[in-house]
Amino acid sequence: MSAYESLPAFAPVHAARPVRLGGHLSASALSLALLVCQLLGAGLLLFVAEGPLRLLAALLGVVGVALALWVRRPNADLQQLVHSLAAANGERLDLSHDLQVAPGSPCAEVAEHYNRLLARLRQMVGEVQQRSLSISLASAQGRLMAEQAAANAGRQEEFSELVFHSSEQSATAVQEVSLRTTSIAQVNERNLEVARSSQQEMAEVSRQIAGISETMEAFKDEVGQLQNSSASIRGILGTVLDFAAQTNMLALNAAIEAARAGEQGRGFAVVADEVRNLASKVGAAADQIQGLLQQMSEAVSGAGESSASMIERSAQAGVSVKAAAAQFEHMVRDFESANDDLLMVSSALEELSVTNRESHQHSIGIRELGLKISESMRQSFSQADVLRVDSNHASQLLGSFRLGHGQLEATCDQLRDYAARIRASMERLLDQGVDLFDGNYKAIPNSFPAKHEVSWARPLREALQELVDEAGRIPGMVSLIPINSRGYVAVNRTEVSQAPTGNPQVDAQKSRFMLFSVTDKHDLDNIANCRRLGLGSITLPNGMVALATFLPLTLRGRHWGAVGAVVLPQAMGVTPAAH
Incomplete structure (x- = not known):
């Protein structure tokens, strides 16, 4: 039981009160009264009813006419019956009073049918009142729900507008990103080719440096051989200098002996003098050779040191070039990987662009549908207001009945x-x-x-x-x-x-x-x-x-x-x- 079902009802209205008629009613009066009542009830139902109730009202009218024509006995209480009907047909249509005639009256059967008719009318009007009020409440609920739906539709329209603009911006952004990604992929492809070419050049430089190192090693060996040859020549030159010094001493001794010999030794003195001159020239030549050999040794020694330094630097350059070549190799692999990724991203962006264009079309459809829903809600407002006015008017008409x-x-x-x-x-x-x-x-x-x-x-x-x-x-x-x-x-x-x-x-x-x-x-x-x-x-x-x-x-x-x-x-x- 709800909280309102447990509430006490308003003060009840007294039960239907019978109207007592004295004497007998004439057939024409009862016919007229029955006809008036029947047509009154049928007319009211025709006014407020729809569908099957209209058919029932028409049938009630036909039955009333038939009963009025059937009753033909005279009665003197027509005026009192008319007064009762006039009282019922006041400002409020009073259906609460039953007719009651004296026992044994010729009008007893008519009164019984009349009372049954009133009972059915009271029941029908009561049901229609409840239905009308229920419809009125339903129309108000429908109006409230329409307002809520309109508010939701308004929010949905706002969201659809946001989705539409976001989708439009997203489509533009995706297209821009796709173009930029394609451009980056092209640049990366060119850089990849440059990196591959640089890698090949670095490999060639590494090979050339390795060849230079080998050549410098051979040159170093030759310089070593030259140093060895210079040492041998220096030894031979020392022997020649010793030989020239001894020859010079022998020539000097021979000249001394020739001077002692006088005339006999003059010729020998000349020979000794020539030998001494020759020994002197040999010594001078040997000194010159020794000086040149010393210079050559120094030059060869410098060349050896330079070649050693060049070999060391060449080795360092080789290591650096190999490291650079290895880095270039890694860089090329990274470029290749990045290029593959960019191609995949470009492909995915293209698919996303297609999907986003479809989504944008869907958002356009949602936006148009939201506008149609808003228009439908405005029409439903008008229809709900019309239903509210009509149901309230029907409730006002039904409120004029007294049951x-x-x-x-x-x-x-x-x-x-x-x-x-x-x-x-x-x-x-x-x-x-x-x-x-x-x-x-x-x-x-x-x-x-x-x-x-x-x-x-x-x-x-x-x-x-x-x-x-x-x-x-x-x-x-x-x-x-x-x-x-x-x-x-x-x-x-x-x-x-x-x-x-x-x-x-x-x-x-x-x-x-x-x-x-x-x-x-x-x-x-x-x-x-x-x-x-x-x-x-x-x-x-x-x-x-x-x-x-x-x-x-x-x-x-x-x-x-x-x-x-x-x-x-x-x-x-x-x-x-x-x-």
Whole structure:
């Protein structure tokens, strides 16, 4: 059992009261009465019903005519029956009174059929009332769901716009990246070819340096051989110098001996002198050869040292070139790997570009679909509003029936009682000189919701506050307040009539009085044109759907506004559809 199912019902309306007729009815009078009742019920059903109910109404009309033609016995109580029918056909169509005739009356059978007809009409009208209120609630729920769907559709449209622009930017970015990647791949391909060529050149340089090293090694060996030959020549030259020195000594001795020999030794002296000159020349030549040999040895020694240094540097250059060649080899492999990766990336980007173009087309479709959904939601708003107006109008028509039973009728009667008490209090204010029709509203600065002062607001609040609070304590009653034709609410329940705090969020919940509470044009029209009980639906701030009733409020014959009540559906015996 829900919380509202456990609420006590409004005060019940008394059961149907029979109308007693004295005497006998004439056949023509009963025929006329039955015809009027039958056609009245059939006409009402034809007015408010649709589908199978229209067929039932037509059948009721045919049966009424047939019964009226069948009854032919005279009766003197026609006038009383007509008065009863006229009473039923008042401002409210009263179907709560059964006809009761005297026992044994010729009209007993007619009265029985009439009462059965009224019972069926009461049942049918009661069911139609419940259906109409359920439709009204469903229309309000549909409007609320349409608003939520419209909000979601609006967000979806915003998201689709974001997706569209993001997809467009992404497509442009992917295309740009693809072009740049292709350009990088081409540059990398050229660099790869240069690196391969440089690797080959480095390998050739390494081979040439290796050849130079081998040549320098051979040159070093030849320099060593030259140094050895120079040493041998130096030894031979020493022998020649010794031989020249000895020859010179022998020639000197021979010259001395020739001088001692006198004339006999003169010729020998000449020979000795020539030998000494020759030995002197040989010694001089040997000295020159020794000097040249010394220079040659020094040059060969320098060449050896230079060749050793060149060999060492060549070896170092070979190591460096080999290392550079190895690095070039790694670099070439890296270039090849990078080139393969770039080719794969370029291919993937091309596929991504194709996919992104398809996604962009899909985003365009989503965007167009979102626009269509928004347009459909706007149309659904119009249709929901039309359904709300039609269902509220049907509920107002059905509210003019009096059935004599049911929670809906009990609630409406209790609302009429409160409306009468409010009207009486307001007319007393008029008697006291309070101008309840004063339209000079003055805005109260820095108030939110925006409040307005008017001359009769405080007197009306003081006169009706207790009555409004009393009505608000009825189970299932959300509020019951007087609202003038401009939608102004001067008095509300005490818990929502607190002094403004300056906090808009708090005041919007706790200070809902002295303001134009009703702003919807449809609701304002209902209040301004309210001439009888009006039933409709309303969506509360918490999202709950409730029933709204308007009772006309006329003061001294002048339309002032309406008594508006918000009632939970369960309090009127209506269970809102789950959603």
